[in-house]
Amino acid sequence: MRILVLGGDGYLGWPTALHLSASGHEVGLVDSFARRGYDTELGATSLVPIVSLEERVEAWRQASGTRLATYIGDLTDPVFTHRTVEAFRPDAIVHFAEQRSAPYSMIDQAHAVYTQMNNVVGTLNVLYAIADVDPSIHLVKLGSMGEYGTPNIDIEEGWLEITHNGRTDRVLYPKRPGSFYHLSKVHDSHNIEFACRAWGLAATDLNQGIVYGQETEETRRRPDLATRFDYDAVFGTVLNRMVVQAVCGHPLTVYGSGGQTRGMLDIRDTVECVRIACEHPARPGEFRVFNQFTEEFSVRGIAALVREAAGDDVAIAMVDNPRVEADEHYYHAEHSGLVELGLEPHLLSDTLFDSLLAIARRHRDNADPSLFDPSVRWRATSSPVGSRQSVLVA
């Protein structure tokens, strides 16, 4: 298949592109380098050094003999988006190209608006490009388990059968997310479902859990194929961040009571889930939703596992929760769709911890401990004109 990966220079976009390429697909990459720009803005860098897109594409050519097509531009530009889809003519588009940090979206008014505009407009433009160029292109869109929030009922895969006052319907699962970033994904899902209904597009919405890990079979082949590894409080996912805190001798920061339970998955399962979704497309007009995670953990459970793996001298610091979320709540989410299509999950294991800890130790000197602590507070105080400033970035 011909597969276009939007956001192909990012933490997950890059290893996904390699995995799809290694699986025999022809792969194109689209990126605006927005993610590298956030590093500059926040004064952060990937713990594991990454090379430029040009260099890593050349490295993959040397490692695999395969060329990845690249398209540099911004999806919020509709002409760029249309022309890229027209030029590459994909069978499937994998869409990672969104601002993906909840804290980043909560910095202030400007970051909230940027996040929603960047994500919603980019996705609208992708939908129009598909409808215009070839409505049979399968859209595989990355969503987030965080879109659901923490309802007191079981979380189903995107849709819910309801009986109410004696009548029954299958409705979109009601979501109640906890940040302007997660809201942008909810907006996307509604827009995509409408495009499937109105234009007959075929889409798969992957509501992904929190990803951990840094290596895949493909990125391990050469150091210059490495993907980024974020450990800062804005872009670092919880397990990755705690592993780096552990090797730096910094307390593991647990927000609130740490009873927040979340679906999580190994980066190797992310790339495999996307491959499976591409190779088993949604039907025309179908808005298909998978919950893409493999195990549920509480945040304090994760901290305990990291301490167990890293050694008893690791401290755990319970800090005031900077977010507005329930610390303790019911959580049970369905996630059988991808397993039924063949996913064989990597479960969180000692081996994974050994490998992650080894990576973190190897690059420990790159870590800036000042980036560990949460700097963005959801309930911010008031602020200068036109900007609800929750944090001073950089």
Added chain:
Amino acid sequence: MRILVLGGDGYLGWPTALHLSASGHEVGLVDSFARRGYDTELGATSLVPIVSLEERVEAWRQASGTRLATYIGDLTDPVFTHRTVEAFRPDAIVHFAEQRSAPYSMIDQAHAVYTQMNNVVGTLNVLYAIADVDPSIHLVKLGSMGEYGTPNIDIEEGWLEITHNGRTDRVLYPKRPGSFYHLSKVHDSHNIEFACRAWGLAATDLNQGIVYGQETEETRRRPDLATRFDYDAVFGTVLNRMVVQAVCGHPLTVYGSGGQTRGMLDIRDTVECVRIACEHPARPGEFRVFNQFTEEFSVRGIAALVREAAGDDVAIAMVDNPRVEADEHYYHAEHSGLVELGLEPHLLSDTLFDSLLAIARRHRDNADPSLFDPSVRWRATSSPVGSRQSVLVA
């Protein structure tokens, strides 16, 4: 109370501002004149002539002895929005200031993106301005009954009690709207609910049905207090448009089988509902939803009523439905919240038809019949680069 009406120069914003002023409130108006700009773009005008905002504000001063404060600017500008809220210091903000036409949002990629950006960013900026200036300001936001779509279960007022796998929760009512415009309102509702939860804001979401009528007690006082009256296929609401078609000897255009059932209300009830919502504010942290309509009609039922009132020589033309929607469907929507707070509905009556027909006859010469027929098709064919062009506007 001090009440700031956003979109105070529009079809409903203007009569609402007058009604609130006549009810003893101190009223400020915000407008960017975007609605007058759409007229220019579409080559359409209000059937009933309207004067400039400056002139109508002066007319109201002469008629009532009361001055309305005016703020001209765009809510997508966060500094303008913040400074306006800070300058007027309202107790309540009534938010009509959105692009409100479903067909307009479906013209092409540019109109879809404009609609979602204008509406979502404007509302985000209003939320930030409230949170920053005074979180106790009550936001009264105009939504649409069209956000719900046509589910096979009863439509409740914004929230739904669900029992699923033996557990129960109160969730946001799952919505499945039928245009990028209606989607923008769904996005707004999710963002507002989050702001209530995260920042303790108080908000009332008024999911309004289709409004008919042109006069209120206040706008009748002088001709230069008239509000606009749209009859074109893009901005004209169904009953208003059909009345103008009838007096022009044009067939009443019914889309599809005309079995689409919708909640509707008299413009005099719109202004009264908003007054009631303002005078009975939501609690801090509460996201309160009312379904703001008084009666349910099918589109072919409306056409039959217009023919009955206007005379038997009026033809009814069933045209291909340009929208993607169910022509025949279950429809039952709850709408008791505003009645419990004191709303006394004006039901659709012969008197109303007599008055509307008289208005339409008086201004018949202003009508351009070329604007009656639907020009925007939801399932558009493909288009030039970067623009899914469904209609040639102007």
